[in-house]
Amino acid sequence: MSIGALITISIAWSLIxxxxxxFIVKAMRTQKIVEDDPxxxx
Amino acid sequence: MAAQKKERWASRIxxxxxxxxxxxxxxxxxxxxxxxxxxxxxxxxxxxLVSFLLMGIPLLWVEWAVGRHGGQHGHHSTPGMLDVLxxxxxxxxxxxxxIFTNLVVAAYYCYIESxxxxxxxxxxxxxxxxMQPDEIASYFDxxxxxxxxxxxxxxxxxxxxxxxxxxxxxxxxxxxxxRGIEKASKILMPILFxxxxxxxxxxLTLTAGELGAKHDAIEGLNFLWTPDMNALTNPKVxxxxxxxxxxxxxxxxxxxxxxxxxLRKKDDVALNAVSAGFMNESVEVILGGSIVIPxxxxxxxxxxLASYSGFGMSFKTxxxxxxxxxxxxxxxxxxxxxxxxxxAGITSSLAMGQPVLAFLQDSFKFTRNKATIAFGITIFILAxxxxxxxxxxxxxxxxxxxxxxxxxxxALGESVIFLWIFGIxxxxxxxxxxxxxxxxxxxxxxxxxxxPTFIIIVFVASLIQPAGGEWSQAFTSxxxxxxxxxxxxxxxxxxxxxxxxxxxxxxxxxxxxILLVIVYAVIGTLVYLAWKIxxxxxx
Numbered sequence: 001m002s003i004g005a006l007i008t009i010s011i012a013w014s015l016i017x018x019x020x021x022x023f024i025v026k027a028m029r030t031q032k033i034v035e036d037d038p039x040x041x042x
Numbered sequence: 043m044a045a046q047k048k049e050r051w052a053s054r055i056x057x058x059x060x061x062x063x064x065x066x067x068x069x070x071x072x073x074x075x076x077x078x079x080x081x082x083x084x085x086x087x088x089x090x091l092v093s094f095l096l097m098g099i100p101l102l103w104v105e106w107a108v109g110r111h112g113g114q115h116g117h118h119s120t121p122g123m124l125d126v127l128x129x130x131x132x133x134x135x136x137x138x139x140x141i142f143t144n145l146v147v148a149a150y151y152c153y154i155e156s157x158x159x160x161x162x163x164x165x166x167x168x169x170x171x172x173m174q175p176d177e178i179a180s181y182f183d184x185x186x187x188x189x190x191x192x193x194x195x196x197x198x199x200x201x202x203x204x205x206x207x208x209x210x211x212x213x214x215x216x217x218x219x220x221r222g223i224e225k226a227s228k229i230l231m232p233i234l235f236x237x238x239x240x241x242x243x244x245x246l247t248l249t250a251g252e253l254g255a256k257h258d259a260i261e262g263l264n265f266l267w268t269p270d271m272n273a274l275t276n277p278k279v280x281x282x283x284x285x286x287x288x289x290x291x292x293x294x295x296x297x298x299x300x301x302x303x304x305l306r307k308k309d310d311v312a313l314n315a316v317s318a319g320f321m322n323e324s325v326e327v328i329l330g331g332s333i334v335i336p337x338x339x340x341x342x343x344x345x346x347l348a349s350y351s352g353f354g355m356s357f358k359t360x361x362x363x364x365x366x367x368x369x370x371x372x373x374x375x376x377x378x379x380x381x382x383x384x385x386a387g388i389t390s391s392l393a394m395g396q397p398v399l400a401f402l403q404d405s406f407k408f409t410r411n412k413a414t415i416a417f418g419i420t421i422f423i424l425a426x427x428x429x430x431x432x433x434x435x436x437x438x439x440x441x442x443x444x445x446x447x448x449x450x451x452x453a454l455g456e457s458v459i460f461l462w463i464f465g466i467x468x469x470x471x472x473x474x475x476x477x478x479x480x481x482x483x484x485x486x487x488x489x490x491x492x493x494p495t496f497i498i499i500v501f502v503a504s505l506i507q508p509a510g511g512e513w514s515q516a517f518t519s520x521x522x523x524x525x526x527x528x529x530x531x532x533x534x535x536x537x538x539x540x541x542x543x544x545x546x547x548x549x550x551x552x553x554x555x556i557l558l559v560i561v562y563a564v565i566g567t568l569v570y571l572a573w574k575i576x577x578x579x580x581x
Contacts, residue, residue, distance in 0.1 A: 002264055002268050005264045005266075005268040008267045008269050009084070009263070012084075012091075013328050016323045016324050017328060019320050020323070023317040026313060027054055028054070028055065
């Protein structure tokens with residue numbers, strides 16, 4: 001594999017992959033959707 | 043106009059998987075690699091990521107926030123959601139796009155979905171075993187009834203699989219938000235990831251001489267990701283990247299807004315939106331580029347990519363290539379590949395059904411089962427032209443007007459309505475309400491100025507796209523007095539039937555356009571009646 005391809009693939013995959021993991025983990029750690037909201041007026 | 047029964051998402055991961063499932067579709071595996079190969083390989087990723095950051099993510103925030111806001115006012119489909127953002131009665135009629143698009147796209151999308159179901163069945167039962175490559179290629183044409191030689195297609199088997207696919211969709215939709223769509227997403231999305239990872243590893247580890255491969259599969263990855271920096275100065279590449287980001291995220295459909303309408307008023311939208319968006323990007327960039335192209339290159343060399351076509355490669359060529367893996371692994375490989383596409387498809391088509399069901403439930407007090415049956419019958423009727431006039435171009439017309447053009451129009455409209463009419467300050471507050479992440483303040487200005495500009499550029503470019511996407515040549519032609527060379531695939535070129543000489547085809551595509559206008563008008567009339575009922579009840 002060429003150096004250019006290796007650099008591009010490393011940056012693209014690690015950037016997108018790490019952001020995905022970061023946001024999903026953060027979402028799981030701040031899970032609050034299951035809580036019942038007594039103020040919910042819908 | 044409150045929903046009859048208060049439906050909610052049961053878990054945050056379920057919601058994120060459902061929205062990601064909506065976005066992850068056939069395009070992630072078939073369209074993305076084709077776009078990347080055509081537009082500078084590795085360099086394509088730069089405009090792609092810029093578009094994702096400046097247009098994709100902001101549009102996701104807009105749709106999630108508009109959806110949650112609408113849900114708080116008892117609206118779970120776009121006419122009502124847009125109506126509560128401003129004072130003009132026109133807004134709700136513009137919101138018709140959010141039902142029209144889902145209804146029409148669901149019709150032909152479920153048809154494509156049914157091909158993948160059929161092919162996973164054929165693969166696992168060994169139907170392709172012992173077939174020659176040309177036999178497998180013509181199998182697909184026969185399946186679509188394309189070899190009948192006339193204008194009409196009568197694909198009996200395809201219709202049977204189509205009906206099965208519709209019934210599966212309806213069954214899941216009838217179960218509701220949490221017990222139907224959410225549960226299905228929680229089961230299907232992890233399987234999709236596992237299947238995708240399995241196929242990507244199998245593809246990338248193919249070496250020359252192994253299982254009949256002529257080249258190392260990694261050459262395909264090398265070709266896809268080697269940057270051609272000259273491409274960065276070509277407007278065609280930037281427009282292709284922006285277009286790909288737009289369509290892969292399923293923005294402009296109205297389905298994300300509908301899903302967000304089932305949130306509580308203090309639920310986060312900021313983090314949910316980026317989580318689902320990035321999940322889609324991971325599937326597209328990491329898995330989407332690592333399956334079809336490496337396998338194609340391993341068996342057919344780099345020259346096979348010159349005429350790369352997602353559907354042709356998927357249905358006509360891959361089953362042939364899998365035959366090199368021996369009868370058992372060919373069956374397994376084919377089954378996994380087509381099941382992966384089916385799961386990607388069904389999680390998207392479910393998202394197309396929900397806005398229609400929500401409109402019928404909210405506005406006409408339909409029960410969920412009644413709304414589901416109405417949706418099923420409507421998409422079957424709408425799909426008939428795409429099935430029997432497939433070769434005559436009906437399928438392409440549906441895809442162009444409902445699945446491409448309408449998305450850009452609706453995304454532009456909803457952005458202007460939310461960010462400019464509703465107002466950027468209220469919009470920013472709405473996006474940040476209950477947020478689990480702090481969105482940098484500069485995004486407020488990106489939302490107000492950059493994102494709408496981006497969509498306007500994509501919209502105008504789609505109207506006047508020059509022949510072959512060669513913008514510099516088109517301007518040279520214009521300034522030298524030779525006029526603007528329109529591409530037949532541009533909106534104006536399409537309207538004018540550029541490049542189409544067959545009068546039968548022109549006649550049929552015109553009929554299809556009239557049909558689509560009638561569908562929009564009928565939904566508009568239903569919206570009018572729904573508001574009439576609403577005012578009557580309010581008195």
